[in-house]
Amino acid sequence: xxxxxxxTGGNRGIGLAIARAFAESxxxxxxxxxxxxxxxxxxxxxxxxxxxxxVEQAYxxxxxxxxxxxxxxANAGITRDQLLMRMSEEDFSTVLDTNLTGxxxxxKRANRAMLRARKGRIVLISSVVGLMGAPGQxxxxxxxxxxxxxxxxxxxxxxxxxxxxNVVAPGFVDTDMTRALSDEQRENIVKQVPLARxxxxxxxxxxxxxxxxxxxxxxxxxxxxxxxxxxxxH
Ligand code: NDP
Numbered sequence: 001x002x003x004x005x006x007x008t009g010g011n012r013g014i015g016l017a018i019a020r021a022f023a024e025s026x027x028x029x030x031x032x033x034x035x036x037x038x039x040x041x042x043x044x045x046x047x048x049x050x051x052x053x054x055v056e057q058a059y060x061x062x063x064x065x066x067x068x069x070x071x072x073x074a075n076a077g078i079t080r081d082q083l084l085m086r087m088s089e090e091d092f093s094t095v096l097d098t099n100l101t102g103x104x105x106x107x108k109r110a111n112r113a114m115l116r117a118r119k120g121r122i123v124l125i126s127s128v129v130g131l132m133g134a135p136g137q138x139x140x141x142x143x144x145x146x147x148x149x150x151x152x153x154x155x156x157x158x159x160x161x162x163x164x165x166n167v168v169a170p171g172f173v174d175t176d177m178t179r180a181l182s183d184e185q186r187e188n189i190v191k192q193v194p195l196a197r198x199x200x201x202x203x204x205x206x207x208x209x210x211x212x213x214x215x216x217x218x219x220x221x222x223x224x225x226x227x228x229x230x231x232x233x234h
Contacts, residue, residue, distance in 0.1 A: 004067040009076030013175035017201030049102030068113035074103040075101040075125040081180040092139045099143035120163040121212040128231040153222030164220040171227025194229030
């Protein structure tokens with residue numbers, strides 16, 4: 001069965017791997033992008049998730065071209081790393097506005113059609129950092145931890161309508177986001193990971209696709225770590 005899927009930030013990194021995984025399964029996949037040339041093979045809609053009006057327009061276009069969103073993957077996210085002493089209020093609020101409020105905007109808009117259809121799958125991309133913390137990432141960790149409370153509230157609110165809401169919490173994944181780290185930082189991270197390597201984006205995508213599958217129909221409010229064992233015990 002071909003479903004209408006939306007992956008925010010599906011133009012690169014983990015989001016692109018997720019979009020490809022759903023497309024491989026035969027789903028219709030829309031991705032958001034903000035600038036440049038989006039990758040081919042998807043319904044690419046221009047959308048900055050910090051702008052409610054752009055989110056509304058994106059959903060209208062998707063509904064028109066591939067039908068109401070049945071599977072939403074809220075993946076778009078940013079970092080603005082800085083030690084607390086030097087972290088500006090803007091560094092903090094921009095990260096929160098993108099990672100948390102941006103997720104709220106896309107989930108709220110998706111919920112409308114899911115309630116009507118009495119089914120839906122929502123997967124939020126959090127991070128091991130949201131559960132463990134990381135120096136220099138107080139803004140990012142706060143935003144990613146908040147997604148857990150957000151998703152669990154929605155899992156309770158929407159469960160009776162056959163809508164599941166789950167979180168995937170990746171560890172360190174080889175993308176532009178982590179390529180921005182210094183070699184020393186990258187080596188230190190690998191030393192702490194039991195599997196002693198970074199994840200490939202496809203390894204995160206596999207868990208997301210599973211949570212949206214029929215096999216995962218009884219899983220909601222879960223936080224699935226895909227972190228090579230880094231966060232074990234949280
Ligand atoms: P990238 O930096 O490679 O990609 C980020 C994606 O988010 C891009 O598609 C980007 O779009 C999009 N995005 C950022 N801000 C906005 C916005 N305001 N509106 C719309 N789209 C936006 O990151 P990753 O692929 O590594 O990360 C994807 C998700 O996974 C993020 O939520 C991240 O926090 C999380 N994650 C990543 C980990 C890692 O190690 N890489 C580990 C744990 C979690 P554009 O191309 O337009 O900039």
